[in-house]
Amino acid sequence: xxxxxxxxxxxxxxxxxxxxxxxxxxxxxxxxxxxxxxxxxxxxxxxxxxxxxxxxxxxxxxxxxxxxxxxxxxxxxxxxxxxxxxxxxxxxxxxxxxxxxxxxxxxxxxxxxxxxxxxxxxxxxxxxxxxxxxxxxxxxxxxxxxxxxxxxxxxxxxxxxxxxxxxxxxxxxxxxxxxxxxxxxxxxxxxxxxxxxxxxxxxxxxxxxxxxxxxxxxxxxxxxxxxxxxxxxxxxxxxxxxxxxxxxxxxxxxxxxxxxxxxxxxxxxxxxxxxxxxxxxxxxxxxxxxxxxxxxxxxxxxxxxxxxxxxxxxxxxxxxxxxxxxxxxxxxxxxxxxxxxxxxxxxxxxxxxxxxxxxxxxxxxxxxxxxxxxxxxxxxxxxxxxxxxxxxxxxxxxxxxxxxxxxxxxxxxxxxxxxxxxxxxxxxxxxxxxxxxxxxxxxxxxxx
Numbered sequence: 001x002x003x004x005x006x007x008x009x010x011x012x013x014x015x016x017x018x019x020x021x022x023x024x025x026x027x028x029x030x031x032x033x034x035x036x037x038x039x040x041x042x043x044x045x046x047x048x049x050x051x052x053x054x055x056x057x058x059x060x061x062x063x064x065x066x067x068x069x070x071x072x073x074x075x076x077x078x079x080x081x082x083x084x085x086x087x088x089x090x091x092x093x094x095x096x097x098x099x100x101x102x103x104x105x106x107x108x109x110x111x112x113x114x115x116x117x118x119x120x121x122x123x124x125x126x127x128x129x130x131x132x133x134x135x136x137x138x139x140x141x142x143x144x145x146x147x148x149x150x151x152x153x154x155x156x157x158x159x160x161x162x163x164x165x166x167x168x169x170x171x172x173x174x175x176x177x178x179x180x181x182x183x184x185x186x187x188x189x190x191x192x193x194x195x196x197x198x199x200x201x202x203x204x205x206x207x208x209x210x211x212x213x214x215x216x217x218x219x220x221x222x223x224x225x226x227x228x229x230x231x232x233x234x235x236x237x238x239x240x241x242x243x244x245x246x247x248x249x250x251x252x253x254x255x256x257x258x259x260x261x262x263x264x265x266x267x268x269x270x271x272x273x274x275x276x277x278x279x280x281x282x283x284x285x286x287x288x289x290x291x292x293x294x295x296x297x298x299x300x301x302x303x304x305x306x307x308x309x310x311x312x313x314x315x316x317x318x319x320x321x322x323x324x325x326x327x328x329x330x331x332x333x334x335x336x337x338x339x340x341x342x343x344x345x346x347x348x349x350x351x352x353x354x355x356x357x358x359x360x361x362x363x364x365x366x367x368x369x370x371x372x373x374x375x376x377x378x379x380x381x382x383x384x385x386x387x388x389x390x391x392x393x394x395x396x397x398x399x400x401x402x403x404x405x406x407x408x409x410x411x412x413x414x415x416x417x418x419x420x421x422x423x424x425x426x427x428x429x430x431x432x433x434x435x436x437x438x439x440x441x442x443x444x445x446x447x448x
Contacts, residue, residue: 013051020224021089029078035432038118038392121222127203128218137167142176142251155183162189169245185211195221196234238262253285405443
């Protein structure tokens with residue numbers, strides 16, 4: 001099979017660097033994580049290069065000057081040498097009706113780029129109508145073990161959304177997710193399913209056949225299409241459900257678990273409005289979500305108009321006033337490797353950066369005091385056209401600042417970041433496998 005006839009050099013390079021092509025656990029070079037990909041992609045951008053250039057020239061020459069304790073040049077080269085495995089995988093996936101969309105493709109969901117920036121997945125595998133990836137809609141979320149009353153309500157929500165031409169966005173899991181999707185599909189409504197596992201199996205399942213064949217359903221996953229269930233992937237998938245939608249509805253949340261974590265993250269990041277179904281279940285966390293910023297849903301399903309859930313003013317303006325311009329009115333996040341505009345804005349050499357994380361405006365100064373390492377956090381960095389992901393720059397600097405165990409106070413001194421911001425990013429870096437936390441005393445060190 002000729003992969004070049006199906007995929008552009010950019011798409012091929014992105015897949016080779018970030019994706020698995022088999023279930024084999026003995027792979028010597030693991031594909032780059034989202035965080036690692038973002039760090040490497042920014043470096044390529046600064047060199048005026050693209051991932052495609054790694055296939056069109058000797059990668060060793062292009063990789064000259066690249067230094068990262070977790071992403072060695074040898075690892076990148078080994079990943080790029082998997083062309084045969086990519087061809088075999090693509091042939092198998094294509095036979096099952098799967099396609100691939102990368103961040104550089106025009107079909108890639110604009111909402112993901114806008115809300116997640118460089119944290120949006122570099123590759124999406126999918127089947128069905130690609131155009132639906134940019135349809136927006138209502139994210140419906142809830143427990144796998146919801147009771148019969150909640151499931152009946154969920155099915156009606158899916159049917160009502162279909163009647164009002166509003167897409168249902170959900171996770172495809174049994175329980176609330178599946179019920180909402182099938183409720184819309186039975187009425188020929190639009191459905192966007194974000195799968196955490198088994199996309200290849202789902203693509204040929206009779207359960208989704210009507211929607212896929214009718215062109216009003218798309219199933220998509222950022223994970224290996226043949227992956228089995230994985231708790232980490234299921235949790236990571238939640239943010240993509242919210243970020244592909246325009247509003248969200250939690251049917252039933254437990255006191256712990258993915259539904260609760262995903263809803264709390266959405267409230268914190270203010271991606272979309274969060275509605276919560278009323279419940280008398282004392283074991284549910286629905287009331288807790290409302291206390292944290294969610295909004296109770298009118299219980300009478302017959303009187304409910306789905307369009308009312310899509311109104312942006314439902315969000316607490318005091319919390320996301322600044323964000324709403326970005327989330328609902330602003331331009332889509334430019335692709336990192338998009339072709340330059342005819343009159344691009346000139347790059348600037350910054351001595352001070354003002355940027356936003358969550359709902360705070362934070363200023364990071366390029367000058368630091370003399371100490372362990374007086375090199376400023378982002379001195380001489382040129383901001384790429386569009387929004388800069390400063391978390392990626394921060395993790396890059398951690399590779400240098402935390403080669404040896406370093407305290408939070410030392411990091412504050414040498415990055416000039418606010419303590420709460422630094423702790424948020426350190427926690428995220430720990431979850432991403434960039435650093436490990438040492439105790440007695442608390443210190444951080446990059447994972448080599």
